[in-house]
Amino acid sequence: MLTQFIKIITAIMLLLLSACSTTYPNQDITGQVFPSVEGESLEQQAMRFPEDLAGEKTLLLIGYKQDSQFDIDRWLIALDMTETQVPVFELPTIQGLFPRMFSTMIDNGMRRGIPKPMWKGVVTIYKDGDQVQQLTGNQNPNNARVVLLDEQGNILFFYDQGFAVAALKQVQDLL
16 A cells, blocks of 8 residues: 555656656747846845846856756856856756745755855746746757847857857857
8 A cells, every 4th residue: 555655656746747847949049138037046145137137248057957067167167267257147947836846955955066155156047947948948958058148138149059169259259
């Protein structure tokens, strides 16, 4: 009887998890306006994008899975090594109600893996996660979505093919 109960609970959990995510085709969003989305930094500071970035060009490194961090780290290292001067925000972007229920646990896990001085620049998007994923597409979710915004929140550059030196040079040229 206990075994049947565990099987039923497992089936319900799998159903809930699968219902929490939708796959959207990737698309180039260059030239569009970045949508207004809310998030909270790992320092627990509420932020609204792109409104809180108004007045300066800003680079967003958007990740849809934990494995996106590898790609994001390559971008961060390259930006640092080339002394590229631009504000950068990492946006872990998670869609669905189920992850929102565990947001504290997810954020605490990120805090354990990200050095505290970087917490201000890591802003998790939960409530509006579906909106961002629908905008950029979420196929090949291990690749970061690299978005360069102008001073008004318009998308100057978009890239979702994994880190590439040529893409970095395009960002630098636009800065």
